[in-house]
Amino acid sequence: MKIKVVENVLKENVRSAREIRARLDEAGVLALNLTSAPGSGKTTLLEATMKALGPEKRAVVLVGDLQTTRDAERLAGGAAEVIQINTGRGCHLSAAQVAEGLDGLTLENVTYLFIENVGNMVCPAGFDLGEHARVVLLSVPEGDDKVAKYPTLFQPADVILLTKIDLLGVLDFDVNRVREDLDRINTRAPLLHLSARTGDGMDGWLEWLGM
Amino acid sequence: MKIKVVENVLKENVRSAREIRARLDEAGVLALNLTSAPGSGKTTLLEATMKALGPEKRAVVLVGDLQTTRDAERLAGGAAEVIQINTGRGCHLSAAQVAEGLDGLTLENVTYLFIENVGNMVCPAGFDLGEHARVVLLSVPEGDDKVAKYPTLFQPADVILLTKIDLLGVLDFDVNRVREDLDRINTRAPLLHLSARTGDGMDGWLEWLGM
Numbered sequence: 001m002k003i004k005v006v007e008n009v010l011k012e013n014v015r016s017a018r019e020i021r022a023r024l025d026e027a028g029v030l031a032l033n034l035t036s037a038p039g040s041g042k043t044t045l046l047e048a049t050m051k052a053l054g055p056e057k058r059a060v061v062l063v064g065d066l067q068t069t070r071d072a073e074r075l076a077g078g079a080a081e082v083i084q085i086n087t088g089r090g091c092h093l094s095a096a097q098v099a100e101g102l103d104g105l106t107l108e109n110v111t112y113l114f115i116e117n118v119g120n121m122v123c124p125a126g127f128d129l130g131e132h133a134r135v136v137l138l139s140v141p142e143g144d145d146k147v148a149k150y151p152t153l154f155q156p157a158d159v160i161l162l163t164k165i166d167l168l169g170v171l172d173f174d175v176n177r178v179r180e181d182l183d184r185i186n187t188r189a190p191l192l193h194l195s196a197r198t199g200d201g202m203d204g205w206l207e208w209l210g211m
Numbered sequence: 212m213k214i215k216v217v218e219n220v221l222k223e224n225v226r227s228a229r230e231i232r233a234r235l236d237e238a239g240v241l242a243l244n245l246t247s248a249p250g251s252g253k254t255t256l257l258e259a260t261m262k263a264l265g266p267e268k269r270a271v272v273l274v275g276d277l278q279t280t281r282d283a284e285r286l287a288g289g290a291a292e293v294i295q296i297n298t299g300r301g302c303h304l305s306a307a308q309v310a311e312g313l314d315g316l317t318l319e320n321v322t323y324l325f326i327e328n329v330g331n332m333v334c335p336a337g338f339d340l341g342e343h344a345r346v347v348l349l350s351v352p353e354g355d356d357k358v359a360k361y362p363t364l365f366q367p368a369d370v371i372l373l374t375k376i377d378l379l380g381v382l383d384f385d386v387n388r389v390r391e392d393l394d395r396i397n398t399r400a401p402l403l404h405l406s407a408r409t410g411d412g413m414d415g416w417l418e419w420l421g422m
Contacts, residue, residue, distance in 0.1 A: 037248050037249045037250060037330070038332050038353055038357060038361065039248060039350075039352060039353025039357060065360055066333065066362075066363070067360060067361075067362060068356075070356050070360065089333070089337075090333075091302065091331070091333035091334055119248070119332065119360075120302070120331060121331065122277065122300070122301075122302035122331055122334070123333070126300075139352065141353075141375065142352075143250045145279075146250060148279050148281065149249070149276055150277060151277075151278060152277070152300060164352065167352070167381070170381060
């Protein structure tokens with residue numbers, strides 16, 4: 001019985017995700033789904049990314065969080081439009097929530113849609129949100145064992161960002177261990193190093209974005 | 212239908228948790244359920260705690276992770292016994308899993324049972340594992356906004372550990388913001404500061420444990 005319910009939820013999500021992708025394709029918007037543990041620096045990365053946007057490019061953001069509008073407030077300055085989705089007790093965004101969020105956004109002349117998922121290394125992995133690419137962040141303070149421990153998060157990633165690299169000298173963190181673990185599960189996604197705080201490595205990320 | 216299923220799962224969990232608590236009470240074991248985001252330092256804290264255990268006290272550990280036995284391997288040196296529970300895609304431990312894990316442990320002459328939950332700020336909150344106290348970790352690099360964003364995790368905490376305080380000087384982190392957010396949802400639990408790496412503040416934690 002339980003399995004049946006879960007299957008239906010996932011099937012419904014896939015259908016909704018497909019509709020979102022078609023809608024975004026028609027509007028010429030590139031959608032990115034950012035997932036990571038809480039505190040890996042998704043919002044800080046987006047703040048820095050907004051600042052680097054040329055005047056001819058516009059970005060909109062959908063932010064998922066259990067509670068508060070703190071991330072949306074932080075991003076309000078840089079993005080053309082920001083919508084916060086509060087999931088209550090839900091540990092991930094669903095395609096239906098993204099579809100509803102999109103209804104509140106103007107997609108005209110928008111280049112990028114950034115979807116900042118709920119900070120969680122487990123739940124968001126299985127939910128397609130209609131994005132074109134999955135961006136997974138891993139911050140140095142979390143430790144170099146996370147790829148091995150949360151493979152379902154890193155497997156579907158199109159790009160993996162090692163964030164807070166300004167702490168590489170302060171903390172024990174073996175980048176080779178991360179690379180080795182990635183080699184076992186995802187050889188497709190590039191691993192980019194950056195610190196949104198110092199700006200180091202941001203050029204690689206912006207280049208990947210096509211900016 | 213879905214709600215019904217969830218209710219049954221939670222009801223079954225509560226029943227199982229009650230049995231576990233009775234079993235631990237009879238054996239004279241104090242059980243602690245450690246929850247936090249991935250990479251907040253649960254395993255490092257337990258490693259340091261094991262080292263500080265006097266010769267007359269024994270601790271056993273149950274470690275939950277989606278995959279790998281890395282945490283169990285790290286803890287094997289210090290604890291009397293360690294059992295790793297792999298949850299696959301499950302984002303939290305359940306009481307049933309803990310009960311099964313306990314079947315593999317000897318509880319004779321054991322003072323502490325540490326249950327290291329899956330690294331996740333959402334899912335573990337609602338699941339009683341038969342513990343006597345809930346320990347919630349928040350590490351400095353995660354940011355000072357996490358109490359407001361994940362209240363369901365911090366609300367049931369009996370003690371809150373601000374970990375990695377050796378990074379307070381390196382990163383922007385406002386401890387007062389954490390205190391203010393806690394004042395709104397949990398005034399019962401003490402907030403202890405520590406760094407398991409440098410040993411700073413470990414005495415307060417060990418004292419809280421009654422060591």
